[in-house]
Amino acid sequence: MTLNRRNTVNADFTKEDLAFQDEARSFLDSEFPAEYRAKIDASKRLSKEEIVNWQKILYKKGWAAPSWPVEHGGTGWSQIQKHIFETEMGLIGAPEPVPFGMKMVAPIIMTYGSAEQKARFLPDILESNVWWCQGYSEPNSGSDLASLKTAAVRDGDHFIVNGAKTWNTYGQYADWIFCLVRTDNTVKKQEGISFLLIDMKSPGITLKPIYLIDGQPEVNEVFFDDVRVPADNLIGEENKGWTYAKVLLTHERTNIAGVPRGKRRLRALKRIAGETDDGFGNSMMDNQGFRNKLASIEIELQALEYAELRTLASISTGKAPGPESSILKIVGTELAQRIDKTFVELAGYHCLPYVPEQFEDGFQGTPLGPGNSAAAALTYFNNRKASIYGGSNEIQRNIICKAVLGL
Amino acid sequence: MDFSYSEVQQMLQDSVQKFVQKSYDFTTRSKIIESEDGYSKENWRLFAELGWLAVPFTEEDGGLGGSAVDLIVMMEEFGKANLVEPFVATAVLSGGLISELSNGERKSELLEQLVTGKLQLACAYAEMGSRFNLAKVGTTATVQGDKVLINGKKIAVLNGSNADQLLVVARESGEDIDVDGISIFLVDAASEGLVINSFTNIDGKKSSEIVLENVSVPASSRLGDAGSALSALQKIVDRATVSVSAEAVGAMELLLQKTVEYSKTRKQFGTSIGTFQALQHRMADMFIECQLARSIVVMAAMRLDSAESDLEKTKAVSAAKSRVGEAIRKVGQESIQIHGGIGMTDELDVGHLFKRVTALDIMFGNADYHTERFASL
Numbered sequence: 001m002t003l004n005r006r007n008t009v010n011a012d013f014t015k016e017d018l019a020f021q022d023e024a025r026s027f028l029d030s031e032f033p034a035e036y037r038a039k040i041d042a043s044k045r046l047s048k049e050e051i052v053n054w055q056k057i058l059y060k061k062g063w064a065a066p067s068w069p070v071e072h073g074g075t076g077w078s079q080i081q082k083h084i085f086e087t088e089m090g091l092i093g094a095p096e097p098v099p100f101g102m103k104m105v106a107p108i109i110m111t112y113g114s115a116e117q118k119a120r121f122l123p124d125i126l127e128s129n130v131w132w133c134q135g136y137s138e139p140n141s142g143s144d145l146a147s148l149k150t151a152a153v154r155d156g157d158h159f160i161v162n163g164a165k166t167w168n169t170y171g172q173y174a175d176w177i178f179c180l181v182r183t184d185n186t187v188k189k190q191e192g193i194s195f196l197l198i199d200m201k202s203p204g205i206t207l208k209p210i211y212l213i214d215g216q217p218e219v220n221e222v223f224f225d226d227v228r229v230p231a232d233n234l235i236g237e238e239n240k241g242w243t244y245a246k247v248l249l250t251h252e253r254t255n256i257a258g259v260p261r262g263k264r265r266l267r268a269l270k271r272i273a274g275e276t277d278d279g280f281g282n283s284m285m286d287n288q289g290f291r292n293k294l295a296s297i298e299i300e301l302q303a304l305e306y307a308e309l310r311t312l313a314s315i316s317t318g319k320a321p322g323p324e325s326s327i328l329k330i331v332g333t334e335l336a337q338r339i340d341k342t343f344v345e346l347a348g349y350h351c352l353p354y355v356p357e358q359f360e361d362g363f364q365g366t367p368l369g370p371g372n373s374a375a376a377a378l379t380y381f382n383n384r385k386a387s388i389y390g391g392s393n394e395i396q397r398n399i400i401c402k403a404v405l406g407l
Numbered sequence: 408m409d410f411s412y413s414e415v416q417q418m419l420q421d422s423v424q425k426f427v428q429k430s431y432d433f434t435t436r437s438k439i440i441e442s443e444d445g446y447s448k449e450n451w452r453l454f455a456e457l458g459w460l461a462v463p464f465t466e467e468d469g470g471l472g473g474s475a476v477d478l479i480v481m482m483e484e485f486g487k488a489n490l491v492e493p494f495v496a497t498a499v500l501s502g503g504l505i506s507e508l509s510n511g512e513r514k515s516e517l518l519e520q521l522v523t524g525k526l527q528l529a530c531a532y533a534e535m536g537s538r539f540n541l542a543k544v545g546t547t548a549t550v551q552g553d554k555v556l557i558n559g560k561k562i563a564v565l566n567g568s569n570a571d572q573l574l575v576v577a578r579e580s581g582e583d584i585d586v587d588g589i590s591i592f593l594v595d596a597a598s599e600g601l602v603i604n605s606f607t608n609i610d611g612k613k614s615s616e617i618v619l620e621n622v623s624v625p626a627s628s629r630l631g632d633a634g635s636a637l638s639a640l641q642k643i644v645d646r647a648t649v650s651v652s653a654e655a656v657g658a659m660e661l662l663l664q665k666t667v668e669y670s671k672t673r674k675q676f677g678t679s680i681g682t683f684q685a686l687q688h689r690m691a692d693m694f695i696e697c698q699l700a701r702s703i704v705v706m707a708a709m710r711l712d713s714a715e716s717d718l719e720k721t722k723a724v725s726a727a728k729s730r731v732g733e734a735i736r737k738v739g740q741e742s743i744q745i746h747g748g749i750g751m752t753d754e755l756d757v758g759h760l761f762k763r764v765t766a767l768d769i770m771f772g773n774a775d776y777h778t779e780r781f782a783s784l
Contacts, residue, residue, distance in 0.1 A: 141675075142675060142747050142748060143675050143676075143747070144675035144677075147675070166748070210752055210753075210754075211752065211753035211754070212752060212753060212758075213743075213751055213752070213753055213758035213759075213761065276538075277536035277537070277538055277543075279536070279537050279538030279539055279540030279543045279584075280543070280584060281583060281584055284538075289778070289779060290775070293775075337740075341736065344765070345773055348538055348539065348773065349533055349562055349769060350562075351609070351769075352563060352608045352609055352610075352766055352769060353606035353607075353609075354606060354607050354609045355606055369535075377762075377765060377766075378609070381758075381761070381762065381765075384740065384743045384744070384750075384751060385751050387744060388743075388744065388747050388748055388750075388751065389748075392744075392747065393744075394683075394685060397685070
């Protein structure tokens with residue numbers, strides 16, 4: 001990938017990049033625990049302990065936070081190297097670090113936080129000692145996030161916080177939450193918002209799990225009832241929170257294309273199709289219609305991969321990720337959902353029983369169908385969220401219309 | 408040409424609608440699913456009293472006429488209710504097979520018990536490797552004197568856990584996917600050697616895997632002649648396929664209605680999201696999908712009631728299931744998307760309707776399968 005150094009278009013890695021790819025591969029081969037890999041291949045969720053343990057393995061290698069500046073513990077990798085590492089992780093199903101601390105709040109603290117705040121919060125994020133969650137969306141503020149109402153009122157050296165946040169992912173595991181709160185009601189809605197860090201153990205915080213359509217309590221509502229938050233936990237200036245958050249939303253949209261994960265799942269589709277009877281004496285890999293479907297997914301993955309590489313090449317020359325990342329979010333999530341649906345089509349009757357225990361540790365029974373076909377429907381249901389979260393795909397299309405097409 | 412419902416059909420529609428309004432709200436349904444049986448016996452008795460269980464049968468079988476159009480009128484309302492009671496499993500599928508294959512006193516006795524609500528049935532046809540091909544039967548039936556020994560494993564047996572009797576599809580002769588050699592046996596659910604492993608399906612209906620190990624039944628429990636049950640099975644599964652297609656049409660109609668309502672009340676950026684043209688056009692497309700699905704299901708039901716050839720009937724059924732499957736994908740996914748986060752939650756009925764239509768797409772063959780079958784006929 002040296003678009004700026006050669007006369008012709010190419011997507012080659014340099015010798016150094018290839019050496020790095022080898023290093024990343026052998027590290028992941030030896031250090032990503034085999035039992036985690038097996039669980040992910042079987043559509044099982046990793047526990048909190050397993051996720052933290054994996055992140056600590058990355059930390060020990062010094063690879064926990066490739067996107068951070070070196071001075072805070074980042075790797076100093078080029079954009080291409082970061083891409084290579086993410087690709088290698090995705091191809092074997094190794095989870096990227098939970099984004100809320102590492103990718104979402106940390107960049108804000110680094111950019112807008114005080115020296116004390118950096119020293120207090122960043123090392124624990126890097127070492128995965130503290131689990132962060134996000135307090136943005138509210139029941140009446142989804143796509144129109146700036147209309148949020150959770151109020152923080154100054155009381156001496158504290159803020160008193162009242163309100164409710166929703167779609168809070170893994171809040172049940174979290175030690176801290178970063179919130180957008182309203183600190184001024186009298187100005188334009190974007191101008192009265194502040195960015196506040198809140199200890200989840202503070203009196204007055206209650207968590208209510210929200211069960212999603214796959215039956216899992218993956219997200220929560222978080223209620224704030226006269227929660228006292230030290231004013232020291234305010235990031236940057238009061239009423240500037242929206243500006244900070246907008247930067248963060250751009251971060252949320254990078255790496256969302258999910259090409260390596262898509263490739264891994266396409267491999268799984270082919271393998272399971274080979275194990276699935278077509279009912280006429282052959283396997284589903286012998287079914288031409290199904291093969292065409294897989295081919296069409298593979299083609300779309302290639303188009304997406306090169307769209308991502310072109311964006312990457314442009315970032316590598318120093319440009320900030322712009323509205324192009326909206327393309328990656330839209331196509332990445334919609335292609336992932338197409339793959340979800342294809343798993344359902346392949347599974348047929350095998351994905352109808354709702355037996356969530358079979359995806360938990362200690363399940364002794366036999367799987368209900370070939371490969372992980374029994375998980376197909378639940379994954380399909382759960383992942384409908386992908387085109388809704390992180391700025392819904394409608395919002396992403398609006399961004400393209402406004403920022404790219406000038407409409 | 409006249410597509411309006413007859414008086415009887417309108418009465419049937421009204422009576423289901425009234426029942427749903429009065430006795431089948433979201434909370435009640437959730438409680439029924441959590442109950443041990445997974446369906447309401449009280450509701451079942453009521454269905455019998457109201458004559459609904461007799462709808463699939465001809466008058467000579469003690470039914471109300473047995474027209475496929477009557478059936479889809481009712482199934483559509485069941486779809487709107489997101490009903491979990493085993494109507495298709497007991498009345499359409501199993502009852503239909505008894506009506507086709509059985510005769511004499513046993514037939515009238517069984518159907519009498521069925522329409523009066525005293526008999527629960529399940530049909531065990533699918534197997535691990537059969538996918539959607541009804542002729543792929545690995546379960547064996549071996550005659551031993553006046554007994555028959557049945558061995559094999561069945562999956563996706565709707566209502567298997569509540570059935571008093573199971574209709575087990577088994578092979579008496581031939582190999583693997585031969586069309587000849589398939590029989591159907593009436594097997595008492597309490598038979599020795601029968602293990603029933605039950606689940607609640609993703610859409611709230613009860614389903615089972617059934618293992619048969621040397622299950623011994625009298626030879627007289629065979630329905631119809633030895634080895635020649637496949638054509639009856641195909642005919643009845645076709646009826647059940649049209650039934651679940653109509654069920655999906657009802658559920659999609661409700662998804663559309665709920666999505667439009669929500670878009671009028673949900674406010675973002677100072678206005679209801681239903682005022683955004685990007686969403687309006689997608690809801691218009693959902694409406695078109697619902698209309699096309701409804702149209703082709705009516706076509707298939709009318710064809711089943713007609714004097715057309717079996718081939719034409721089967722083609723119409725596959726056309727309907729294929730097109731409905733396409734509509735299910737579009738309407739189901741858009742309903743969740745336009746609702747946004749709230750559509751993802753278990754507490755809203757929209758997600759449950761989405762799960763129902765997803766399951767209905769799979770039942771008796773998904774869109775891909777029926778497109779292929781249509782092309783092969």
